[in-house]
Amino acid sequence: MMFQGLSIGALAGRTGLAVSAIRYYEAQGLVAPWRNAGGQRRFQRADIRRLSFVMIAQQFGFSLPEIAGLLGQLPDRRTPTPKDWAAISKIFRDRLDARIETLQALRDNLDGCIGCGCLSLPKCKLYNPDDKVRAKGAGPRYLMGDRPGV
16 A cells, blocks of 8 residues: 555644644745645655654754754655764754853853852953953853953
């Protein structure tokens, strides 16, 4: 018997997503169902993995456009191979490693700043006389990795 595709309800049941969420992801180009003779959406089994990846990537802070870019590297109309996923995983891992490094640096610097309890600008690491660090950009530059005098 030829595979007839998954209904949107079956896909929702397999992924745990609401039908409305699947329709939204379809509108964002993350999945591309076809229509059967009765006009009903039908999804590939590979869409279970695609939508699972979307959910995981969102939990790690990736935006839908970023996720769409990653999924755009996967083949249409066939199940991705382990090699296909390995290429995506490398990009995903590199981005997560960079994010983890940034978060660890922020955490380590915040421990000293919040932990000292003084909150007085003359003693604070973030002290910035004459707003000189502003030339490096917006935000808490020292916590974001800039160094004084550099």
